[in-house]
Amino acid sequence: MLLRQDRYRSYTPPYLLYSLLGASLLLNLYMVMTRPAPDADAEAVIAELSPEVAEGEQSLQERSAAAERMTTTELLGGGGEWQVMQGDVTRTLAQTFEDNLQQGAETMTATYGRLFMWDFNLRRDIQKNDTVSVLWRPLDDGGVEVDSAWLGSAKKGHTVKIYRYKAPGERYHSFWYPDGTEVPLRLQAGPIEDYEQITSLYRDARKNHQGMDFKTEVGTPVFSPKAGTVTRVNWQTSANGNCVEVRFADGTLARFLHLDEVTVKAGQHVKAGESVATSGNTGRSSGPHLHYELGRNGKTLDPLDYHGTLRLQLDTAAMKGFRKEVNRIDRMMGVSSDDVEG
Numbered sequence: 001m002l003l004r005q006d007r008y009r010s011y012t013p014p015y016l017l018y019s020l021l022g023a024s025l026l027l028n029l030y031m032v033m034t035r036p037a038p039d040a041d042a043e044a045v046i047a048e049l050s051p052e053v054a055e056g057e058q059s060l061q062e063r064s065a066a067a068e069r070m071t072t073t074e075l076l077g078g079g080g081e082w083q084v085m086q087g088d089v090t091r092t093l094a095q096t097f098e099d100n101l102q103q104g105a106e107t108m109t110a111t112y113g114r115l116f117m118w119d120f121n122l123r124r125d126i127q128k129n130d131t132v133s134v135l136w137r138p139l140d141d142g143g144v145e146v147d148s149a150w151l152g153s154a155k156k157g158h159t160v161k162i163y164r165y166k167a168p169g170e171r172y173h174s175f176w177y178p179d180g181t182e183v184p185l186r187l188q189a190g191p192i193e194d195y196e197q198i199t200s201l202y203r204d205a206r207k208n209h210q211g212m213d214f215k216t217e218v219g220t221p222v223f224s225p226k227a228g229t230v231t232r233v234n235w236q237t238s239a240n241g242n243c244v245e246v247r248f249a250d251g252t253l254a255r256f257l258h259l260d261e262v263t264v265k266a267g268q269h270v271k272a273g274e275s276v277a278t279s280g281n282t283g284r285s286s287g288p289h290l291h292y293e294l295g296r297n298g299k300t301l302d303p304l305d306y307h308g309t310l311r312l313q314l315d316t317a318a319m320k321g322f323r324k325e326v327n328r329i330d331r332m333m334g335v336s337s338d339d340v341e342g
Helices: 014-034 038-047 062-069 094-101 103-116 302-307 315-334
Strands: 073-074 084-089 131-137 142-153 156-166 175-176 196-199 211-213 221-223 228-233 244-248 252-264 275-279 289-296 298-300
Touching: 014 084, 062 221, 084 094, 094 103, 103 131, 103 156, 131 156, 131 315, 142 315, 156 315, 228 252, 289 302, 298 302
Parallel strands: none
Antiparallel strands: 073 084, 084 131, 131 142, 142 156, 156 175, 196 211, 211 289, 221 275, 228 244, 244 252, 252 275, 252 289, 289 298
């Protein structure tokens, strides 16, 4: 309930007003100091998702109405774990999650952003009153697991739907559009085959990030994408951890960081597709992953441009299992198969 200034009468004792203001200041200071800090990946994506959707500040009434439209509903039959969050983008995408999740808003913003970054410019394409829907659950480690994420986009003119699914024979789940096209792009002849997710790209908002990060288990084989010569290994291990540098025949320098085991030596010639190391979690690393970066003539190259990209497509047999998963998720999201757009 709003308190209007004209409700304060002339007989209000000044010391009472000062006491209320002092108590409010102390409460806000406590909340700021005790608020947990977001992790590095969350900060990177949040920075990409924080531009103003509409100019100026919203009134308190507008934000209250938006909060009433945004609800987080715990589902029956999911052990109280799976939840659906649905609502409208009000000011920013990051603010939308922050206003309507009691915990995990930063992580959810980062996770949601990584799903839509492949086909959306997250600064320009998401608009006020776009609709957001997520089927998710919190994890014991403080992370979140997302089974499906939807974006009702005014710019696209329809609702874009993404589903989590583990294709037959694959080590990890991935995310797919309803027609069976994989959402994230893959490098052609990349340095690693088995990975859970690409968590950072070149030129992400995070400062000084000069490559791509592949989240994967420690010990996953790492390959040299092209033939070349190993120029050095294990330099600046405090930051890079175990690391390998290979110069390709075209002069491009490839660096592989945070490795577990290095299997080549400086001066050694390697063939295209030859193993040079296994992935790890060494040096300044926030979790098990491979950091892969490229440079030539003193300039950093974007691996997506250098390698070229491809997208996987589910075959007929895999599509049968995928459709069952889509129908299951749609029911949890509260829609029927006839309602699905893609």
